[in-house]
Each structure stands twice: as C-alpha cells, then as structure tokens.
Amino acid sequence: NAGVTQTPKFQVLKTGQSMTLQCAQDMNHEYMSWYRQDPGMGLRLIHYSVGAGITDQGEVPNGYNVSRSTTEDFPLRLLSAAPSQTSVYFCASSPGWSYEQYFGPGTRLTVT
C-alpha cells in the first residue's frame, strides 16, 4: 500500500490564481480530512469527508472547496489564492472517526 499520497510537494502561486491539491489513499478509508499547519500553531481542520459524496466544513473552511466523488480521492481546491493561504497542507485518512488518522507527507504552498 502507498498509504496517503499528496501532490504536489511544493507549489508557488500568485495572488488570485487557483489550483487543486491532490490527495489519494489506497486503504479504503471512509474518513478523509484536510488540515493546514502554520508556524506556532497546531493543525487546523479545513474540510473533511465521512464517505464518498459527503463533505463538511472544519474549523477554517473559507477560501477552500472540496469534493469526494470516490473513496480514494479527496482534492482540495483554492479558488482564488491569497497570501494568508501560505501554509503546509496535510491530508489524512482513517477507517472511522475514532480511529488513527494516517497523514500524507504534506504540500508546502507559498502564495506571493
């Protein structure tokens, strides 16, 4: 199993550009989540999904969209990038809400 994979590893955007961060898992996990990690702060939940076709907002959803058309994939879309979205983004998956989350390696995004 590859586990949780994320692409790209690094990305630089200009303010106003849009892009999609990709996340995929091959463990048949129902739950998937997106977090952002900022210096001096813990991970903050952006959006999550409890199964294909079901998504919900986390703590900091503004400026981000998600969809879950398959169990495997959970892309995160930035509609119009802002410098405040400069961060490291982690995708995670788990078999259920009370189970261990498996994290991807992260995507480091810089918005200039």
Place this chain on the structure above:
Amino acid sequence: GEDVEQSLFLSVREGDSSVINCTYTDSSSTYLYWYKQEPGAGLQLLTYIFSNMDMKQDQRLTVLLNKKDKHLSLRIADTQTGDSAIYFCAERINNNNDMRFGAGTRLTVKP
C-alpha cells in the same frame, strides 16, 4: 480555554527521560493522541489513550492522563537523538470528526 496547549520547546540530554505536557479542551474527548513529526514529513501516530484510562505504556513511551485537570503527558524513557522531532498532542472531540491539535513541542536531544 479553547486551545490545546503545549510548551513549544524541550531540550534534554541523550539517555535522559523527556516529559512533554499538554492540556486539552474538552472533558468529553474520548481519544487523546500523541503524534510525532520529523522534518519535512507528515505526522505519525506514536500512541493514543482512551479517556477511561489513566496510563498507557508502550515500550519507551508512557502516557499519563489526568481527566480532572484535562492534562496529558508523554514520557520518553532513555531519549535518543532519533527522538528529536516535533510532538503534537491532539484530542478527538466527542461525536464529531474534528480533531484539535496543539501547536507542537519541539524536542531537541543533545548528545
């Protein structure tokens, strides 16, 4: 308070014990976790404790939970240079998929 709180830095000598402390927010949290993050990598689950337990031991790791004070600690015995990393405390908010993370404690192990 609203935040999961941890001290940001801890420095120990190789062979000593390390104790990383955390206070969490929700007395009804059912699971509490310790994650380790090495440079440039994602978070890796080290251990977790269910809220009806006071202590859990796993090889060099000991987790202590004080529900009354909402205090969680991670003790690493015989700390090695390979233990140098950032350690995150996290709580699973009951009946919710939300997990709240602390800001992380950067552990530095000096030879």
